[in-house]
Structures are given as structure tokens and as C-alpha cells.
Amino acid sequence: MTVLPLRQRSTWLALETHERSIDATNLRSLFAKDPKRGELFRVEAEGLHLDYSKQRITEETVRLLIGLANESGLAERRDQMFRGEHINVSEDRAALHVALRMPKDVSLIVDGVDVVVEVHAVLDQMTSFASRVRSGAWKGHTGKVIKNVVNIGIGGSDLGPVMAYEALRYYSRRDLTLRFVSNVDSTDLVEALRGLEADETLFIISSKTFGTLETLTNATSAREWLVEKLGDETAVAKHFVAVSTNAEKVAAFGIDTENMFVFWDWVGGRYSMESAIGLSTMIAIGPERYYELLDGFHAMDEHFRTAPFEENLPVLMGLLALWNRDFLGCASVGVMPYDQYLKRLAAYLQQLTMESNGKHVTLDGTTVDYDTGALYWGEPGTNGQHSFYQLIHQGTSIIPVDLIGFAKSLNPLGEHHDILSSNVFAQAQALAFGKTADEVRAEGTPEHVVAHRVMEGNRPTNVLLAEILTPRILGSLIALYEHSVFTQGTIWGIDSFDQWGVELGKQLAVAIIPELESESEPTLAHDSSTNELITLYRRLKRNEDTHGN
Numbered sequence: 112m113t114v115l116p117l118r119q120r121s122t123w124l125a126l127e128t129h130e131r132s133i134d135a136t137n138l139r140s141l142f143a144k145d146p147k148r149g150e151l152f153r154v155e156a157e158g159l160h161l162d163y164s165k166q167r168i169t170e171e172t173v174r175l176l177i178g179l180a181n182e183s184g185l186a187e188r189r190d191q192m193f194r195g196e197h198i199n200v201s202e203d204r205a206a207l208h209v210a211l212r213m214p215k216d217v218s219l220i221v222d223g224v225d226v227v228v229e230v231h232a233v234l235d236q237m238t239s240f241a242s243r244v245r246s247g248a249w250k251g252h253t254g255k256v257i258k259n260v261v262n263i264g265i266g267g268s269d270l271g272p273v274m275a276y277e278a279l280r281y282y283s284r285r286d287l288t289l290r291f292v293s294n295v296d297s298t299d300l301v302e303a304l305r306g307l308e309a310d311e312t313l314f315i316i317s318s319k320t321f322g323t324l325e326t327l328t329n330a331t332s333a334r335e336w337l338v339e340k341l342g343d344e345t346a347v348a349k350h351f352v353a354v355s356t357n358a359e360k361v362a363a364f365g366i367d368t369e370n371m372f373v374f375w376d377w378v379g380g381r382y383s384m385e386s387a388i389g390l391s392t393m394i395a396i397g398p399e400r401y402y403e404l405l406d407g408f409h410a411m412d413e414h415f416r417t418a419p420f421e422e423n424l425p426v427l428m429g430l431l432a433l434w435n436r437d438f439l440g441c442a443s444v445g446v447m448p449y450d451q452y453l454k455r456l457a458a459y460l461q462q463l464t465m466e467s468n469g470k471h472v473t474l475d476g477t478t479v480d481y482d483t484g485a486l487y488w489g490e491p492g493t494n495g496q497h498s499f500y501q502l503i504h505q506g507t508s509i510i511p512v513d514l515i516g517f518a519k520s521l522n523p524l525g526e527h528h529d530i531l532s533s534n535v536f537a538q539a540q541a542l543a544f545g546k547t548a549d550e551v552r553a554e555g556t557p558e559h560v561v562a563h564r565v566m567e568g569n570r571p572t573n574v575l576l577a578e579i580l581t582p583r584i585l586g587s588l589i590a591l592y593e594h595s596v597f598t599q600g601t602i603w604g605i606d607s608f609d610q611w612g613v614e615l616g617k618q619l620a621v622a623i624i625p626e627l628e629s630e631s632e633p634t635l636a637h638d639s640s641t642n643e644l645i646t647l648y649r650r651l652k653r654n655e656d657t658h659g660n
């Protein structure tokens with residue numbers, strides 16, 4: 112189908128006009144006008160209940176947004192993704208993470224290959240390996256069982272594993288220690304290795320490309336640590352495995368490709384947590400729970416693929432995010448999980464959302480004339496409430512918030528959970544309805560303080576509620592955000608699966624490394640600021656007497 116440039120589409124133009132009527136009202140009035148609003152704007156899929164009634168919308172907004180999705184060819188592009196077409200145009204690749212969670216009995220032929228068969232062959236290999244590590248059948252170099260697993264990776268090869276490990280810690284084997292090293296800052300590795308016995312430690316080197324400087328630097332130092340501790344180069348064979356798409360580089364690093372778990376170029380780094388990149392997750396929670404996680408992903412994929420847009424949770428969430436970004440001008444989104452186990456969710460979603468949709472040109476290279484991806488950030492509630500929520504309530508920028516809660520705690524204790532959950536609902540209420548000057552006065556507030564205590568409200572939230580955090584729910588939750596990102600990227604007409612913007616910094620750093628390391632004074636040919644900074648760094652580095660101060 113032919114798709115017009117975004118700002119020429121009839122539904123976009125209609126939304127621009129419609130936005131004026133939304134601007135002229137507020138959530139208080141909208142709720143007063145329709146007492147059933149809370150029932151109207153609700154949707155459920157795969158155990159995730161979304162209340163979006165506190166978004167600044169009317170039924171007309173939703174109708175127009177769905178019209179925009181249709182006019183933008185969302186269904187067609189979604190189907191292209193599920194068929195394995197090369198929708199990642201700038202890298203000429205499929206974006207087929209949905210195949211990673213397809214059940215064994217499904218078949219998906221891409222370029223003459225049944226990718227589901229390949230996926231399950233690796234899942235079987237992971238299952239066998241994880242089971243051996245968990246049972247103690249996999250022995251280290253000195254014959255000891257593995258007690259520590261250290262995942263070394265960065266970006267998508269780290270954030271998914273860490274987030275999932277933390278999120279599913281309740282289900283994990285407590286006698287196994289899992290640590291994650293990502294930063295090339297040596298402190299990250301040194302602190303992660305502190306207290307670990309080398310002969311009980313397994314390293315998983317996770318890197319799609321196996322060419323990422325941070326990961327290879329950490330992996331090399333980890334190998335040196337192991338060899339030094341065990342005094343034998345051959346020990347590497349029992350203590351290092353790799354997860355990658357690049358067998359050649361894995362072999363060149365010195366890891367036997369027998370101990371390599373593959374994935375494919377059609378899995379983007381930030382879409383890889385349920386590929387072999389999830390090996391540490393599987394070791395932590397066991398294969399059975401890991402398959403539940405995959406089931407959760409797949410269930411949401413199926414919902415996204417088949418549900419009408421009006422009832423389609425990821426489509427609606429994506430459309431609301433786009434509405435807030437492009438029509439209400441919100442540049443930032445808060446994600447606040449009210450569950451301590453989800454403490455790394457916001458960090459994970461930052462890569463998913465911002466590396467995917469932080470783009471300035473459309474698929475054909477035309478510069479966009481509208482805003483794309485918003486800034487995502489967040490912390491678990493209720494901690495954020497005692498820190499940055501002030502700005503969300505009374506600051507001058509409107510920040511839509513996703514509040515994520517659960518009806519049951521995995522660790523019930525007295526009143527804790529109801530106290531926690533009351534905050535989910537209370538925050539959504541406070542943000543939506545605020546407090547007027549008359550209400551503040553009615554509380555007996557002295558007149559000179561009234562203005563300070565007024566809260567204008569009209570600040571949008573999504574409330575996502577589920578019964579309890581399980582591997583399955585986690586899978587559905589992540590797939591929900593993935594497809595919401597896809598929905599937005601499709602309407603914006605951008606490539607949500609490349610990340611060229613991260614390359615320049617990497618190239619420049621590679622040129623600077625020898626200038627920092629050089630024994631002799633290097634000739635610096637950068638801009639004057641960079642030259643000065645490098646010179647200062649070299650001078651400070653030579654100051655031996657300040658070490659440790």
C-alpha cells in the first residue's frame with residue numbers, strides 16, 4: 112500500500128485539529144462528564160490489565176489514532192515482520208525475534224530455512240548445558256562443581272540477562288551466584304570477581320558480534336584471572352562458554368565452538384534476551400521456568416498479531432505513547448514498576464525504546480519533520496516518590512508515566528504489599544486530578560502557601576496491573592513493550608532495528624586510546640577542547656602521589 116508522508120496523512124491532520132479540543136479540557140472534566148470512563152478505557156491481554164483512562168484522550172482520540180495506524184500500514188508491516196521480511200532496511204535484515212519464542216510445532220521458513228527448528232536446536236543445547244551446570248554434572252577444571260556464573264556482555268548482551276535475573280530472582284537457584292559485568296571500567300570486573308573461587312566459576316561471554324571492545328577487554332582480563340588462579344591455560348575450556356553469532360571470532364578468542372551457543376543476525380541485540388543470550392537466565396531459573404518465560408512472550412506476540420487494534424494492548428500502548436510524544440509534546444516517559452524485582456526494568460527499556468526509536472530519518476533516508484522516540488527512564492516505586500516525583504507532579508514539563516503493579520507479592524509480609532499498591536493508585540489519581548486552590552484553602556492552608564500546594568493535575572498515566580510476577584508475565588510484559596515500540600516506529604516510518612548513532616563515538620574512542628596510552632607525547636590533531644582534555648588527562652595520570660585519595 113502507498114503511505115503518504117506522516118504529516119500529510121488525513122488522520123494525522125485530523126489529530127492535529129482534535130488536539131485543540133483535548134487541550135481545552137482536562138482529566139477532571141473528562142471524568143466528571145463520563146462516570147464510566149474508568150471502565151471504558153481498559154484492555155486486558157495475557158494477564159496484563161491496562162487502565163489508560165487517565166491518558167488525555169477521548170473516544171475520538173482513540174478512533175483517530177487507530178485510523179492513523181491503519182493509514183500507516185501497521186498491520187502490513189507487522190505481518191512483514193512475522194514473515195521474516197527484511198524490515199531492517201539499513202542493515203538489510205529481518206527482525207525476527209518473534210521466532211525465538213515460537214513453539215516447537217510451528218514452522219517458519221525464511222530464505223528456505225525453518226528458523227523455528229534452528230531456534231529449538233539451540234534451546235535444546237542450552238537446556239542440556241544449563242541442566243548440567245545446575246545438577247553439578249558440568250565440572251570445572253579441577254573437578255569442582257560450578258557455583259558462580261559471570262555473564263560478560265554489554266547493551267543487549269547484558270541488560271536483558273541482568274533485568275531477567277533480578278526480575279526472576281524469586282525463582283532462581285539460591286546456591287548459585289550470578290554476576291554481570293558490562294562496563295569496561297575495570298572496577299566492574301574486579302568487584303564482580305571479588306570473593307569468587309576460580310575453579311567454581313563459569314564465564315559466559317555474550318556478544319552478538321564478538322567484536323565489542325568493552326566485552327572483549329573484560330573477557331580477556333577474566334581469562335587472565337582464571338589462568339593465573341588455576342595456573343593452566345587449558346582450564347579455559349571448562350570455564351568459558353560463548354554466546355554469539357560469530358563462530359570465527361569466538362574461536363579466535365580461544366573458546367571451543369563446541370561450547371558456543373549461537374543466535375542469528377535477525378535477532379537485534381536489544382531483542383535478544385530470550386535467545387541464547389538468556390543462557391544465564393536459564394541457568395538461574397532452570398529450563399522449565401525459562402520455557403514459561405518464552406510462552407509469555409509468544410502469547411503476547413500472538414495477541415499483537417491477531418487482536419483487532421481496538422483491543423490490542425501493544426498497539427494501544429504504542430499509539431498512546433505517540434499521541435503523548437507528537438501531539439501533547441511530551442519528550443520523556445517515566446516507567447515505574449511497583450515491584451522491587453523489576454528494579455532493572457527501566458534500564459532495560461531504555462535500550463529497547465531509545466536505541467530503537469531514537470532516529471532522525473525515515474526508512475528512505477528523508478529527515479523527519481516530527482518528533483520520534485522519547486527519553487525513557489525510571490526507578491521502582493515507592494523510592495521515586497521520595498525523590499524525583501516532585502517534578503512529575505509540579506514541574507513545568509509533562510511526563511507521562513507507566514505505573515506497573517501486581518495484586519500479590521512474591522514475599523508477602525504484613526501490610527507491606529497493600530501499602531505499596533495503594534501508592535500505584537494514589538499516584539495515578541494525584542497526577543490526573545491534582546488539587547485546586549479551593550481544595551488547598553479548604554484544608555486551612557495559609558494564603559501565602561496556597562499557590563505552592565496547588566497541583567494542576569492533568570498529567571497522564573498508564574496503570575498496568577497483573578496478578579503476580581511470574582516468568583510468563585515477564586515475557587508478556589517485555590513483548591508488550593517491544594511491540595509498542597514497533598507500533599510507534601512503524602507510524603514514524605523509521606528503522607527501529609538499526610543503531611548507527613552509536614558508531615561514531617566507538618570509532619573516535621579507538622583513535623584516542625593510543626593517545627592516552629602512548630609513552631611519548633603524542634601529536635594531537637583533534638579540536639582544541641579534545642586536545643586540551645587529553646593533555647590534562649595525561650598530566651593527571653602521571654601524578655602518582657594522588658592515587659587512592
Ligand code: F6P
Nearest residue numbers: 266267268318319320323380613
Ligand atoms: O553499541 C550498541 C550495541 O551494538 C547494541 O546494539 C548491542 O546490544 C551492544 O552494542 C552489544 O553488542 P554485542 O552483543 O555485539 O557485543
